[in-house]
Amino acid sequence: MRTHTLSVLVENKPGVLAHVAGLFSRRAFNITALSVGPTSDPKVSRMTIVVDGDSTPVDQVHKQLEKLVRVLKVTELEPEEAIERELALIKVRVNPDLRAELLDVATSFRASVVDLNPDTIVLEAVCSPGRLDALLTQLARHGTCELVRTGMIAISRGGETITDDMDSAPPELALTH
Amino acid sequence: MEVTGAQALVRSLESQGVDVVFGLPGGAILPAYDPIRSSSLRHILVRHEQGAGHAAEGYAWATGRVGVCIATSGPGATNLVTALADAYMDSVPIVAITGQVPTAMIGTDAFQESDITGITSPVTKHNELVTDPARIPAAIAEAFHIASTGRPGPVLVDLPKDILQAQTTWSWPPSMDLPGYKIPGAPEGSLIEQAARALREARRPVLYVGGGVVKSDSAPAVRELAELARTPVTTTLMARGAFPDSHPLALGMPGMHGAYAAVAALQECDLIVALGARFDDRVTGQLASFAPKAKVVHVDIDPAEIGKNRRPDVAIVGDLRTVLTDLVTAMRAEIDANGAPDTASWVTLTDGWKRSYPLRYSQEAGGPLKPQHVVERLSALTGGDAIVVAGVGQHQMHAAQHYRFTKPRSWINSGGAGTMGFAVPAAMGAQIGRPGELVVAIDGDGCFQMTGQELATCAIEGLPIKVLIFNNGFLGMVRQWQELFYEERYSEVHLGTAIPDYVKLAEAYGCVGLRCDNAGDVDSVLEKALSVSDVPAVVDFRTHDAEGVFPMVPAGHANDDIVLGPEFTAAEQQAATRKEVI
Ligand SMILES: Cc1ncc(C[n+]2csc(CCOP(=O)(O)OP(=O)(O)O)c2C)c(N)n1
Ligand SMILES: [Mg+2]
Numbered sequence: 001m002r003t004h005t006l007s008v009l010v011e012n013k014p015g016v017l018a019h020v021a022g023l024f025s026r027r028a029f030n031i032t033a034l035s036v037g038p039t040s041d042p043k044v045s046r047m048t049i050v051v052d053g054d055s056t057p058v059d060q061v062h063k064q065l066e067k068l069v070r071v072l073k074v075t076e077l078e079p080e081e082a083i084e085r086e087l088a089l090i091k092v093r094v095n096p097d098l099r100a101e102l103l104d105v106a107t108s109f110r111a112s113v114v115d116l117n118p119d120t121i122v123l124e125a126v127c128s129p130g131r132l133d134a135l136l137t138q139l140a141r142h143g144t145c146e147l148v149r150t151g152m153i154a155i156s157r158g159g160e161t162i163t164d165d166m167d168s169a170p171p172e173l174a175l176t177h
Numbered sequence: 178m179e180v181t182g183a184q185a186l187v188r189s190l191e192s193q194g195v196d197v198v199f200g201l202p203g204g205a206i207l208p209a210y211d212p213i214r215s216s217s218l219r220h221i222l223v224r225h226e227q228g229a230g231h232a233a234e235g236y237a238w239a240t241g242r243v244g245v246c247i248a249t250s251g252p253g254a255t256n257l258v259t260a261l262a263d264a265y266m267d268s269v270p271i272v273a274i275t276g277q278v279p280t281a282m283i284g285t286d287a288f289q290e291s292d293i294t295g296i297t298s299p300v301t302k303h304n305e306l307v308t309d310p311a312r313i314p315a316a317i318a319e320a321f322h323i324a325s326t327g328r329p330g331p332v333l334v335d336l337p338k339d340i341l342q343a344q345t346t347w348s349w350p351p352s353m354d355l356p357g358y359k360i361p362g363a364p365e366g367s368l369i370e371q372a373a374r375a376l377r378e379a380r381r382p383v384l385y386v387g388g389g390v391v392k393s394d395s396a397p398a399v400r401e402l403a404e405l406a407r408t409p410v411t412t413t414l415m416a417r418g419a420f421p422d423s424h425p426l427a428l429g430m431p432g433m434h435g436a437y438a439a440v441a442a443l444q445e446c447d448l449i450v451a452l453g454a455r456f457d458d459r460v461t462g463q464l465a466s467f468a469p470k471a472k473v474v475h476v477d478i479d480p481a482e483i484g485k486n487r488r489p490d491v492a493i494v495g496d497l498r499t500v501l502t503d504l505v506t507a508m509r510a511e512i513d514a515n516g517a518p519d520t521a522s523w524v525t526l527t528d529g530w531k532r533s534y535p536l537r538y539s540q541e542a543g544g545p546l547k548p549q550h551v552v553e554r555l556s557a558l559t560g561g562d563a564i565v566v567a568g569v570g571q572h573q574m575h576a577a578q579h580y581r582f583t584k585p586r587s588w589i590n591s592g593g594a595g596t597m598g599f600a601v602p603a604a605m606g607a608q609i610g611r612p613g614e615l616v617v618a619i620d621g622d623g624c625f626q627m628t629g630q631e632l633a634t635c636a637i638e639g640l641p642i643k644v645l646i647f648n649n650g651f652l653g654m655v656r657q658w659q660e661l662f663y664e665e666r667y668s669e670v671h672l673g674t675a676i677p678d679y680v681k682l683a684e685a686y687g688c689v690g691l692r693c694d695n696a697g698d699v700d701s702v703l704e705k706a707l708s709v710s711d712v713p714a715v716v717d718f719r720t721h722d723a724e725g726v727f728p729m730v731p732a733g734h735a736n737d738d739i740v741l742g743p744e745f746t747a748a749e750q751q752a753a754t755r756k757e758v759i
Contacts, residue, residue, distance in 0.1 A: 010357070011356065011357060014306070014308075015294060015295075015298075015306070018295060018298065019298055022298045022299055023299075026299040059484065060481065060485060063480050063481035064481050066359065066480070066481075067479070067481055068357070069302075069303040069323060069355060069357055069358050070357055071357050072356055072357040073357075
């Protein structure tokens with residue numbers, strides 16, 4: 001699957017998430033992940049949307065998103081020019097014989113143990129989605145019994161920022177119709 | 178100054194220049210109806226909120242101004258949904274104002290609560306639930322701004338009852354807060370030059386004129402461009418009237434029921450200049466085989482339309498009004514520098530198609546009354562000067578094909594959504610927007626029965642619209658598909674011609690009711706209807722029940738598979754299919 005990552009700045013107002021999500025279902029766009037969080041500006045939220053590029057015309061997603069009145073800015077992040085991260089919490093059943101091996105796997109993925117019980121542990125992993133998938137494959141042998149992922153967030157490498165060419169001037173007021 | 182939220186709403190509408198609103202009150206919107214009484218707004222009390230929505234659309238189509246409709250919460254608001262969806266598909270600028278249950282009760286399944294912003298979000302350009310009375314003026318100003326600028330469309334403002342009742346301070350104009358709303362600026366000049374060059378160099382160009390030309394009021398510039406570039410012109414269902422049908426370069430309507438010359442010209446051309454058109458499936462037929470030899474210049478104000486269905490060679494995002502002015506200038510310069518375009522043999526070819534394969538039907542004396550004949554007589558008697566409003570179905574296609582349009586904003590219909598029931602309320606809105614002009618609804622018997630109750634509104638308001646019911650006793654368009662694609666297995670399409678009795682029904686509604694069942698009487702009955710000046714005139718035309726709409730490109734087929742219909746011989750059909758192109 002070829003995925004594309006869109007970073008989207010939206011006004012932090014009620015209903016905006018519903019509008020964005022509604023757009024995806026209405027236009028039959030397939031998304032594989034969506035995460036939302038605040039930015040340094042309390043009036044603005046940032047979404048990271050991962051689109052399935054095989055089934056969905058990414059250019060249309062981009063343009064249709066930009067048409068939403070509460071959407072401020074849409075940029076596509078190329079994987080090679082972006083840092084991509086996802087946080088996962090993974091509950092794994094511990095077989096006493098394989099306990100050491102399990103902890104080795106965690107260490108090599110820099111996942112840390114955040115909860116420890118006689119027969120389960122909870123690992124916290126922060127890495128790129130690809131690496132996270134690899135970790136999960138390794139853990140599958142041990143019996144992953146619960147998994148929660150945040151969905152990916154991403155930021156561009158280098159000095160550019162998403163707000164660089166944003167025009168903050170308010171639109172002209174048209175009083176006649 | 179201290180006012181209630183409701184007063185702020187009414188003052189905002191007044192300040193926005195609104196003269197008429199279409200609506201029907203109820204509990205949640207009640208506070209707004211009190212200040213309406215003493216305002217300068219003319220309120221038209223409809224019989225169903227769908228009628229208010231379509232009336233606002235008709236008003237907007239006819240005038241170019243924003244149409245306004247008002248409904249209460251819950252069922253009142255949901256009754257607007259069809260009209261909002263219709264306006265969204267056809268980019269019609271309307272503002273809908275709905276009451277909502279008080280803010281404290283939102284989410285509790287309160288009486289007549291519905292999540293109307295949630296319900297309408299996929300069918301509005303924008304919507305907002307207002308939760309602060311101080312925001313009402315800005316919310317209204319923003320709604321009108323968004324509805325009427327860029328690619329126009331419907332906007333809904335939802336107003337909880339307590340917000341309408343609360344006290345707030347009135348001031349106007351408000352400052353709008355729309356940091357994410359983008360209207361495309363002027364396109365690069367080099368793109369316009371590329372378009373002009375492509376037009377001059379093309380040997381077989383076509384202007385594919387869509388609804389955007391009407392909305393941007395740029396019909397005169399299209400004519401100038403067509404004449405300069407000596408380019409034949411097709412006008413889509415959304416653009417009928419944008420180029421006069423009598424013009425030698427007019428090819429008529431393209432698409433599923435388009436004129437042969439228009440369909441064939443798009444298939445065979447080497448350049449399409451798409452102006453405010455969106456390569457809709459009803460125009461392109463099977464997309465992969467549409468206009469296979471054409472380069473495409475696509476001009477549209479909505480960037481998302483560019484490349485959505487057909488990848489253009491020159492993409493111009495901008496307001497057609499300015500783009501066309503610039504394009505005409507660039508075309509002049511191009512011609513001055515490099516000579517006039519050489520399209521003579523192409524125009525000869527398309528002229529030949531128009532002559533060989535015209536829209537054809539036969540009205541036999543004493544035979545069944547043909548719907549095409551009624552449209553043709555209406556066209557002749559009105560000199561192409563009427564504002565024609567259509568429902569959805571065969572009668573709509575016959576009207577679009579056979580009325581000879583002379584000017585923009587004289588054709589109003591439901592194109593993208595195909596909403597049965599559009600005609601009567603939209604005609605009412607058009608008549609209110611353009612009083613003193615002749616407004617004629619051409620409606621189907623099926624369509625009429627969906628919203629015909631607005632005749633009561635029209636009669637009480639003294640609106641002299643004409644409603645020509647093409648009473649074929651069938652859901653004719655569906656019947657035609659069953660005839661052609663289901664081997665004449667007719668399923669649930671028969672309405673019967675006798676019930677209701679449209680003459681009596683018209684009279685019951687305080688309108689003039691007339692009936693016509695033969696070709697010989699068409700002129701006199703039409704003249705009688707046209708002479709009624711104080712109430713609606715309704716004519717029950719008993720039209721041929723088995724008449725089809727042709728030409729026809731079957732759904733999903735290539736445009737090259739166009740079927741001319743029963744009025745053409747097998748040899749003609751064969752020659753049309755095997756068209757020879759230079
Ligand atoms: C609200 C709605 N329901 C169903 C349809 C499907 N439909 C399209 S045309 C048509 C028949 C319309 O019948 P009538 O108004 O009698 O027009 P005719 O085709 O007979 O001229 C129907 C049912 C529609 N377009 N809109
Ligand atoms: Mg019918």
